[in-house]
Amino acid sequence: MISVFQQHGQELLTGLENTILCSVIALFFSLIIGSTVAIFEVLPSKFLRIIGKIYIEVFRNIPLLVIGMFFYVVVPQYVFPMDGFTAGTIGLTLYTSSFIAETVRAGIQAVDGGQMEGARANGLSFMQAMWHIVLPQAFKYVIPPLGNQFINLVKNSSVLAFVAGFDLMYQGDMIASATFDTFNTYIAVGILYLIITLPLSYYMRYLEKKLA
Amino acid sequence: MPVIEFKKVEKYYGKFHALKNINLQVEKGEVVVVIGPSGSGKSTLIRTINGLEEIEEGQLLVNGYDLADKKTDLNQIRKDVGMVFQHFNLYDNKTVLENIMLAPKLVLKRNEAENKETALKLLESVGVSDKTASYPKQLSGGQKQRVAIARSLAMKPKALLFDEPTSALDPEMIDDVLNVMKAIAKEGMTMVVVTHEMGFAREVADRVVFMDNGEILENAQADEFFEAPKEERAKQFLSKIIKH
Amino acid sequence: MKRLRKMLLVAGIFILGGLLGACSSSKTQSTWNEDKANNTITWGVKADTRLFGLMDVGTGQIKGFDIDVAKAVTKKILGAKGKAKFVQVTSKTRIPLLKNGNINAIIATMTITPDREKIVDFSKVYFAAGQSLLVKKGSSIKNVKDLNKAGTTVLAVKGSTSAVNIKKSAPNAKVLELEDYAQAFTALKSGQGQALTTDNGILFGIASENPGYHVVGGTFTNEPYGIAVDQGQTELKNKINKALSEMRKDGTYQKLLQKWFGNVAGFNLKEASQQ
Ligand SMILES: Nc1ncnc2c1ncn2[C@@H]1O[C@H](COP(=O)(O)OP(=O)(O)O)[C@@H](O)[C@H]1O
Ligand SMILES: [Mg+2]
Numbered sequence: 209m210i211s212v213f214q215q216h217g218q219e220l221l222t223g224l225e226n227t228i229l230c231s232v233i234a235l236f237f238s239l240i241i242g243s244t245v246a247i248f249e250v251l252p253s254k255f256l257r258i259i260g261k262i263y264i265e266v267f268r269n270i271p272l273l274v275i276g277m278f279f280y281v282v283v284p285q286y287v288f289p290m291d292g293f294t295a296g297t298i299g300l301t302l303y304t305s306s307f308i309a310e311t312v313r314a315g316i317q318a319v320d321g322g323q324m325e326g327a328r329a330n331g332l333s334f335m336q337a338m339w340h341i342v343l344p345q346a347f348k349y350v351i352p353p354l355g356n357q358f359i360n361l362v363k364n365s366s367v368l369a370f371v372a373g374f375d376l377m378y379q380g381d382m383i384a385s386a387t388f389d390t391f392n393t394y395i396a397v398g399i400l401y402l403i404i405t406l407p408l409s410y411y412m413r414y415l416e417k418k419l420a
Numbered sequence: 421m422p423v424i425e426f427k428k429v430e431k432y433y434g435k436f437h438a439l440k441n442i443n444l445q446v447e448k449g450e451v452v453v454v455i456g457p458s459g460s461g462k463s464t465l466i467r468t469i470n471g472l473e474e475i476e477e478g479q480l481l482v483n484g485y486d487l488a489d490k491k492t493d494l495n496q497i498r499k500d501v502g503m504v505f506q507h508f509n510l511y512d513n514k515t516v517l518e519n520i521m522l523a524p525k526l527v528l529k530r531n532e533a534e535n536k537e538t539a540l541k542l543l544e545s546v547g548v549s550d551k552t553a554s555y556p557k558q559l560s561g562g563q564k565q566r567v568a569i570a571r572s573l574a575m576k577p578k579a580l581l582f583d584e585p586t587s588a589l590d591p592e593m594i595d596d597v598l599n600v601m602k603a604i605a606k607e608g609m610t611m612v613v614v615t616h617e618m619g620f621a622r623e624v625a626d627r628v629v630f631m632d633n634g635e636i637l638e639n640a641q642a643d644e645f646f647e648a649p650k651e652e653r654a655k656q657f658l659s660k661i662i663k664h
Numbered sequence: 665m666k667r668l669r670k671m672l673l674v675a676g677i678f679i680l681g682g683l684l685g686a687c688s689s690s691k692t693q694s695t696w697n698e699d700k701a702n703n704t705i706t707w708g709v710k711a712d713t714r715l716f717g718l719m720d721v722g723t724g725q726i727k728g729f730d731i732d733v734a735k736a737v738t739k740k741i742l743g744a745k746g747k748a749k750f751v752q753v754t755s756k757t758r759i760p761l762l763k764n765g766n767i768n769a770i771i772a773t774m775t776i777t778p779d780r781e782k783i784v785d786f787s788k789v790y791f792a793a794g795q796s797l798l799v800k801k802g803s804s805i806k807n808v809k810d811l812n813k814a815g816t817t818v819l820a821v822k823g824s825t826s827a828v829n830i831k832k833s834a835p836n837a838k839v840l841e842l843e844d845y846a847q848a849f850t851a852l853k854s855g856q857g858q859a860l861t862t863d864n865g866i867l868f869g870i871a872s873e874n875p876g877y878h879v880v881g882g883t884f885t886n887e888p889y890g891i892a893v894d895q896g897q898t899e900l901k902n903k904i905n906k907a908l909s910e911m912r913k914d915g916t917y918q919k920l921l922q923k924w925f926g927n928v929a930g931f932n933l934k935e936a937s938q939q
Contacts, residue, residue: 250826257859270928283559285854292840292856326509326568329470330577331499331527344513370847372856381756382841386785392761 212396216383222378226293230365230375231404234300235358241301242308245253247338251312260309265304272367275299280371291373299371300351304361311353315346346417355412376400421484423448423579423610431634432466438633440462442478446579451611452644453621454660455629457657462614465631466581469612470494470501476651483578502572506584508564510556516543516567517552520574528575531651546600562593566600577608584638586617617660622646630654695768695893696900702938703742707734708753708767712844714869715924716773719752726750729865729924730771731789736916737771737891740907754844757821759784762894769900770892773866775825786890787904793863794883795826798852798870805859807881810919811837819848819857826862828856829885845870852877863887865936868928879930912939 213220248260267275276299280292290298319342327337369377380397384390424446431439438461447454448596454462467473468480471487471494479489482497510583520539524530530538543549548559556564565585582601586594598620603626605611615621621628622641626633628645629654630638638651649655709730710717719727720845733749738748750768758770762784775793776786786937799805811818820827822841830839840857842848849870851862860867863934891908893900911917918937925931 264569277850280856281847281850281854283854284835284856289855320512322505322507322509323511325472326505327506327513329472329498329509329522330571331495331505332523333495336526341511341513370843372842372851378841381822385756386828388780390763411639 209392209395210391212387212389214381215394216387219379219383220376220396220400222374223376223397224404226368226374227362227376227401230293230297230300230368230373230405231362234298234304234361234365237301238305238308238361241305243312243343245305245309246312246316249309250316252334263342264306264309267302268310270303272303272364273370275303276367276371281364292373293368293375296365296368296371296373296375300361300365300367303364304357305359307357308354311350311357314353315348315350316342316350316362319345351398352412352416355409355416356411359409362404362408363401375394422446422481423450423478424612425481427479427481428477429468429480431461431468431473431475435455436490438634440474440635444608444629444636444639446612448587448610450579450626451605451609451613451624452627452629453625454612454614454629454631455616455657460631461531461634463583464634464653466612466614468582469579469581469583470498470503491628493511494598499575500578501581502567502577502579503581504565504572504585506587508561508568508588510564510568510571511570512556515553515555516548516559519565519567522572523571524574539570539574543567543571545603546570548594560593561589562596565589565593565597569597569600569604573604576607579612580604581615582611582615584614584616587614604646618646618658618662630657632657677708686737695765695897696903699742699768699900703745704747704749705734705742706749706751706759706766706768707738708732708748708758708770708772710754710772712754712771712846713754713866714873715865715928716869717724718869726752729791729920730773732920732923733911733917734769734771736911737904737907738919739742740773740910741903745932755877758823758892762892765894766809768893768897773863774889774892775863775887776890777825780892783895784892785895785901786892787795787901788908789888789890789939790908791865791918792936793865793889795829795861795885795887796864796867796868796879796883797881798849798862798877800852800858800878801876801878803858803880805880808833808884810858813837816859819851819860821845821848821862823884824862825887830861833884849874863889864931868925868931872928883935 213226220306245263248256250259265358269334277313279290279295281300283295284290323338324343327341363377366377368375369381372420376397380393384393422445426442426444431443433589442465454465456462456598464473468475468487469482475488478488483500485497487497490611494507510530511522517539520542521535524535538551540549543552546569548563548566548658551559551563559567582610588596589597590602601620602624625642627632628640628642629636630651638645638649649658677926683853691847709726711719711726713728715728716730717726719726724839738746745905753767753770753772758768758772758774761767762770775909776789797805797808805811811830811834814836818834818837820830820839820841827839827841832836842851845862848860851857864879866882869877871877891904920935921933925933925936
């Protein structure tokens with residue numbers, strides 16, 4: 209296993225970089241999209257609520273791989289070109305955002321309804337009440353499940369391997385097929401994933417304790 | 421022109437007829453106390469006034485805006501009509517001072533210095549100026565309610581609504597809150613108060629409205645009402661709560 | 665307390681690694697003896713490769729040249745009652761599956777290479793393929809030299825030799841490796857690359873179903889296909905070699921080649937049957 213690191217360190221490093229890059233981008237955008245969709249879901253407007261519901265049900269219930277492939281092969285064919293990294297990252301973002309939306313919505317609904325009512329009666333608009341009063345309180349409930357989503361996101365970024373996105377898993381496939389040392393290669397890849405996810409899960413646990 | 425005017429208002433929760441043919445006027449500076457048994461529609465009535473509940477039929481004019489009209493901007497009305505709730509509904513993630521300063525800052529764009537000065541003055545007048553940096557969790561019920569009243573007053577409203585403001589309080593704290601409310605009434609604030617505090621009603625109310633089953637059964641001058649309610653059900657209700 | 669937990673965690677990871685390592689190095693016994701006892705040979709075959717091994721969606725059966733050769737070899741070895749069992753593999757999974765004993769032999773468009781010979785044993789050549797290119801009709805790419813430009817992207821399949829070869833023949837081209845031929849071809853259609861490279865037989869299979877695409881530039885490598893068995897399974901390997909020779913002698917081999925490739929335009933039967 210050490211020899212895999214020694215001989216293919218450069219490839220693994222490239223993979224690690226791409227995996228981290230993809231995860232960070234997907235995390236950022238899925239948080240924004242997910243929170244927006246979550247707000248759609250608690251909006252007074254029935255139309256927007258339905259839009260939010262459809263978004264969540266669609267992206268949550270299609271395998272990530274299918275979404276990734278869609279952006280890799282269908283979108284370039286009919287809409288505009290994009291490479292595997294972009295396609296995979298978009299797919300991962302949409303997929304994850306649907307889970308984040310569900311999580312954040314649950315968090316919003318866990319906040320006592322009196323908070324929104326008090327704010328509205330006080331003259332705040334729906335969005336002001338959401339932003340200043342409800343979301344900060346919802347955030348507290350949402351930290352632990354959100355942490356799980358982030359860890360899943362890192363692991364799910366291995367979808368890039370299927371659309372030639374040069375991530376850790378893709379590089380692992382390359383190394384394994386060049387060396388035939390499948391076993392040690394995937395152990396090495398697994399350890400590199402742990403290097404990303406373990407600190408993340410410890411940090412999440414720390415945050416959870418701090419906020420509790 | 422009355423500050424608040426109900427004209428033949430009907431309100432339904434699904435099939436349930438919660439408000440039936442409500443006609444009511446509240447003049448500027450008037451204090452109207454709403455009483456009635458539990459479930460009679462008092463909260464519903466008061467909540468329609470700032471648009472927390474929609475009405476299905478009739479007209480409801482608040483400061484000249486028609487709440488039944490979909491084009492009416494509810495935020496505009498809420499700016500001018502404050503509301504105090506039974507369970508306070510203070511912002512749990514904000515300090516006492518922030519609770520009071522938030523809406524004036526966001527909605528009225530009041531500048532920071534003036535906002536703070538107003539807030540501190542109000543906190544002093546309701547007697548919690550030593551708690552400015554505390555969070556709602558750290559306050560007693562009576563303190564919470566007085567902060568909530570200060571929060572409403574900070575918007576410089578034209579009318580204030582109270583929905584059983586003392587019902588969730590320990591008895592020894594009720595008077596603190598009622599005294600604050602009396603002081604506000606003396607300054608000429610237009611108020612609609614749902615309460616079971618008959619002492620307060622006798623002392624402060626100009627008019628008493630008695631509700632049952634979603635209807636206004638009696639709407640009388642306060643002294644007349646307490647001397648001799650016309651309605652049989654109002655009589656029974658009064659005798660019950662006064663015995664307590 | 666925290667320290668202890670961390671240490672346990674690290675220890676756990678290493679124990680896990682060690683256990684898996686031990687498993688992977690344990691050797692199976694002669695598969696030939698097992699096969700004889702069960703009267704069955706389990707073959708790893710492709711199921712996504714037209715002409716060689718393709719799943720018939722209607723019947724759920726895999727059909728192709730590799731399949732027919734495997735069946736014929738099975739009968740020669742085990743007799744008329746011998747059964748050939750098929751397990752789907754991809755270029756990526758076939759060696760691990762052979763190594764862990766899930767399959768007895770691989771007949772899955774597998775090129776004999778010196779690297780692979782270090783870890784598996786190959787039979788004699790049963791199909792002389794050569795790497796070629798599939799492009800959209802009208803493409804400016806005519807042969808492998810046209811690929812050797814920066815900005816050209818070539819699509820290949822993971823675990824196949826074609827990716828390695830193209831990196832040698834056209835070092836300036838970017839190579840993207842996908843999971844299987846279906847995905848690689850879809851990627852070609854959607855413009856993720858300008859050419860798809862792999863063995864000519866496979867490319868002809870794809871072109872026969874997709875009239876907008878054709879095979880260009882002839883073959884630029886030799887890709888002799890062999891049947892692979894795990895190292896040390898010499899008895900099984902010898903039996904397979906003997907069966908292959910018999911098939912060539914009695915005409916079975918030529919019949920199968922004709923059946924699958926006789927009607928493929930531009931395909932050179934003679935070249936493919938070279939030993
Ligand atoms: N959101 C609601 N949905 C359905 N029914 C409601 C709702 N709010 C109140 N009601 C019903 O309307 C009636 C009046 O309620 P409410 O105005 O709260 O009475 P009160 O404040 O006088 O106790 C009650 O029968 C109550 O069950
Ligand atoms: Mg009530």
